[in-house]
Amino acid sequence: MDVLTPRTLDEALRLRAETADAWPIQGGTDVMVELNFDRARPRVVLNLNEVAELRGFARENGTLRLGAGLTYTECRRELGETLPALAEAARTVGSPQIQNRGTIGGNLGTASPAGDALPPLLVEEAEVELAGPAGRRTLPLEEFLVGPKQNALAEDELIVAVHVRPSGARQTFMKVGPRNAMVIAVASLALAVDRERGEIRAAYGSAGPVPRLVRAPLDEADGFPDRVAEAASPIDDVRGTAAYRRHALRVLTARALERCAA
Amino acid sequence: MRIELTVNGERHEADVWAGESLLFALRERLGLPGSKNACEQGECGSCSVLLDGTLVCACLVLAAQADGHEVVTVEGLAPEDGPHPVQEAFVQAGAVQCGFCTPGLVVAAADLLARTPDPTDDELREALSGNLCRCTGYAKIFDAVRLAAGAS
Numbered sequence A: 001m002d003v004l005t006p007r008t009l010d011e012a013l014r015l016r017a018e019t020a021d022a023w024p025i026q027g028g029t030d031v032m033v034e035l036n037f038d039r040a041r042p043r044v045v046l047n048l049n050e051v052a053e054l055r056g057f058a059r060e061n062g063t064l065r066l067g068a069g070l071t072y073t074e075c076r077r078e079l080g081e082t083l084p085a086l087a088e089a090a091r092t093v094g095s096p097q098i099q100n101r102g103t104i105g106g107n108l109g110t111a112s113p114a115g116d117a118l119p120p121l122l123v124e125e126a127e128v129e130l131a132g133p134a135g136r137r138t139l140p141l142e143e144f145l146v147g148p149k150q151n152a153l154a155e156d157e158l159i160v161a162v163h164v165r166p167s168g169a170r171q172t173f174m175k176v177g178p179r180n181a182m183v184i185a186v187a188s189l190a191l192a193v194d195r196e197r198g199e200i201r202a203a204y205g206s207a208g209p210v211p212r213l214v215r216a217p218l219d220e221a222d223g224f225p226d227r228v229a230e231a232a233s234p235i236d237d238v239r240g241t242a243a244y245r246r247h248a249l250r251v252l253t254a255r256a257l258e259r260c261a262a
Numbered sequence B: 001m002r003i004e005l006t007v008n009g010e011r012h013e014a015d016v017w018a019g020e021s022l023l024f025a026l027r028e029r030l031g032l033p034g035s036k037n038a039c040e041q042g043e044c045g046s047c048s049v050l051l052d053g054t055l056v057c058a059c060l061v062l063a064a065q066a067d068g069h070e071v072v073t074v075e076g077l078a079p080e081d082g083p084h085p086v087q088e089a090f091v092q093a094g095a096v097q098c099g100f101c102t103p104g105l106v107v108a109a110a111d112l113l114a115r116t117p118d119p120t121d122d123e124l125r126e127a128l129s130g131n132l133c134r135c136t137g138y139a140k141i142f143d144a145v146r147l148a149a150g151a152s
């Protein structure tokens, strides 16, 4: 096994393309668990920590560019005003230690149905920027998430950034689990009431193979909790039953609507 | 592979296996067993250290990622002339039973107080939510952190 530590994005992309099955590692909060328990033994690990281009976020005429290496702690601290649901979700991730290392790009890379950054980004109609030998491409987050722990990233590509045009809509994130810290969501929900566009958008997590977006016109708010619950396709597992998850989504949607109505 | 890092203010070189964690390197290569290994999956916080001043689980950092960086472990918290105020308060408050969780909690509590000298109870609970203790029931640990906050 070997570790490659590029210093620039160009170098990182070159190494990724040249080195078959090089595993990117950013915060390591998913990758290290695999390594520590010997569930995976990649031939090469591509350490992205020193690539400055992946860090932080920037405003680019009305849109926000969130670097793949943006941590949950940074989301909490810096994005509470512009992307409040994402900042709230970041606060529920793991613990301070996990929030300090875990990143948006890593959450997209893992593409777990329970990934907490995903519902808030779906609700804000985020786009994912990927780069590889053929250049850059951008695709909607909805298309990037293709299945449980499966995404549209090609073997020779890296996730570079997430682009969002903050809607300014009232929005929130909620998560159900046995305690407040350190839980994988049993069910989660991000919701935005977008008066400007006259619609409500919600995205659920942990209630289907991938987090999914559900929309309705503003005047159909009454039936929206049922609509979200019906749109989900949850399963029974160790954390909860499908029936409980549907029920939870109905309750969370009603509460989130209330919270975002005022 | 060889890495070079600063631990508790001193330059170190270590020969590490590419897949090993910073926790393993600290304990087994550099002879610093203060950071404890319990879960190796970020759940318990007993391996908490500061990496470039940020609180992290050393078990979730690849040793190679610490190359060229600065680490502070529980061994390096105290000033030369005595224990760190948080360590002193843990003793005073009786916050230590078996002691396994103590190093991680001391590092996490010191990190909290460095940023938030007078935390509310909610801030305290949230800041220590990544550190598990199987013995004390946490009440004495919270007492200790409040004591350290009052003392500084």
Ligand SMILES: Cc1cc2nc3c(=O)[nH]c(=O)nc-3n(C[C@H](O)[C@H](O)[C@H](O)COP(=O)(O)OP(=O)(O)OC[C@H]3O[C@@H](n4cnc5c(N)ncnc54)[C@H](O)[C@@H]3O)c2cc1C
Pocket (backbone or CB within 6 Å): A023, A024, A025, A026, A027, A028, A029, A030, A031, A032, A033, A048, A054, A068, A069, A092, A093, A094, A095, A098, A101, A102, A103, A104, A105, A106, A107, A108, A109, A110, A114, A115, A116, A117, A153, A157, A158, A159, A160, A182, A183, A184, A185, B041, B042, B043
């Ligand atoms: C104790 C604990 C608690 C947790 N709690 C939560 C929680 O509450 N909610 C939640 O959603 N998650 C949780 N997680 C999971 C994890 O923290 C998140 O998924 C996090 O966002 C991963 O980010 P990372 O930077 O650490 O990813 P890494 O572990 O570095 O990488 C994760 C995956 O993404 C790939 N990757 C990373 N960066 C890139 C890139 N730039 N381009 C291409 N691929 C890339 C990696 O190859 C890997 O497949 C928890 C994990 C732990 C250990």
Ligand code: FES
Pocket (backbone or CB within 6 Å): B036, B037, B038, B039, B040, B041, B042, B043, B044, B045, B046, B047, B048, B057, B058, B059, B060
């Ligand atoms: S050993 Fe690192 S968090 Fe438990």
Ligand code: FES
Pocket (backbone or CB within 6 Å): B095, B096, B097, B098, B099, B100, B101, B102, B132, B133, B134, B135, B136
């Ligand atoms: S004192 Fe024993 S685990 Fe905390």
